[in-house]
Amino acid sequence: MASNFTHPLFPLIRKLDSIATLTDEERQAVENLPVRIRALRARHEIVRHGEKASQCCLILEGWACRSKVISEGKRQIFSFHIAGDIPDLQSLHIPLMDHDLCTLTQATVAFIPHEAVRDLTMRFPSIAAVFWRDTLVDAAIFREWMISMGRRTAFDHLAHLFCELYLKQQAVGLAGEHRCPLPITQGDLADATSLSNVHVNRVLKEMRGKGLITLRSNTLVIEAWDELIRAAEFDATYLHLQKRAVP
Amino acid sequence: MSLHLQPVRVATSSDDSESQLVFAEGFLVAMLVHLSEQHEDDAGRWFLEAGFGRIPSRDHPTFLDLDEAQTWIRQQLGNAYVS
Known part of the structure; x- marks a missing residue:
């Protein structure tokens, strides 16, 4: 081990x-x-x-x-x-x-x-099943991104993305205590959310102003997890993170 | 094509509030927002907050100054009738 x-x-x-x-x-x-x-x-x-x-x-x-x-x-x-x-x-x-x-x-x-x-x-075959499952979860994440892209406000979209990125990293031991690496630029966030750099900048400032997050040295700290998931209407079901025995 | 600018203040939930409505032949075609200090490298530039008709509303370019923004808007409008 x-x-x-x-x-x-x-x-x-x-x-x-x-x-x-x-x-x-x-x-x-x-x-x-x-x-x-x-x-x-x-x-x-x-x-x-x-x-x-x-x-x-x-x-x-x-x-x-x-x-x-x-x-x-x-x-x-x-x-x-x-x-x-x-x-x-x-x-x-x-x-x-x-x-x-x-x-x-x-x-x-x-x-x-x-x-x-x-x-x-x-x-x-059980490894094949895990790989297959992974591509299905991938598709579930695409569906959720589609909702964000089409239906969520800029604020809710970014809040949702931050919840997702934190939980995905936490699931594999790369994050904890509502703190995770976020080594990407505002431009990357803009390209992932279909927002302009200006809108991303405004939303991040608003989130910081409300005490929801801190962003420093490529680290995202979610200061108010409950509020952030409430704002984003975040439901982690689509990430299917619970450990599942694959037949 | 002559453009007409009208200064307004706009609520953007940010420090960006100085704005110009842009009219072409009496039609509102765009809204430009002056970017505040919070945008660091882009501070002072003019941002296409919204575009109507032939001005792409999904793209949000920024411009060095209002002259550059108006040149771009004229290009987008071309010679077509605004409506």
Whole structure:
């Protein structure tokens, strides 16, 4: 058990373990995956729209996002990803990328050949089920983002996003006591919420003024959790964070 | 196309309140807001708070000054009739 804390793929083990308890054999199979580990700079394009992927990218450290750029350089961020996530897992079955995957911060990632992931999921159907479940939760998060994009006010949208980012990080042991890393810019928040930088700036100031949050040194402190979730009408059901035995 | 500006104060739930309504041929086409100190690097610029008709209401560009903003608005309006 203690060895997991030093194994390079520990973030993936931790993520899988937050969903279903792994057997020793499964854990070993994950640890033995033939990965290529790379340190990437911030704002690095890992895989681009139109490319054919032959490997999956596991985030070991840092943040990444999925996004798409349209005319005049307008960028929409679809999702944020943290250690333990495999943001391009779907490329295993649909290798032609229909969006970009980029780092937001300096990051360490592990590239796992599709063949190895396929072999792992064939040998251990319960791991395949956890991966499948993860893509379903992904879809649930997209639905919630759609509601925020279409129906929530700028204030409620950002409040909702902060609750989500905190809980996602807390679930894998990267946050606690209503304090979590938020190593992204106001521009990133604007691109993820379809708001202008100006609107994001105004809302953040309003939140600070109301004593709901503090933002300093890439850290988000939620000073009034109950008030923030009330303001955002936040219901964490869609994150499906409770540990579930996968059949 | 001549534009007409009318200063107003606008409630934005922020320090940004100085604003100009922009009219073209009598029609309200845009609202520009002067960005306050809270915007740091963008402070002092003019922000397209809202656009109507041919002025894209989803985009929110900022401009160095009112002249630049009006040039951009004229480009968006082109020669088309405002309504």
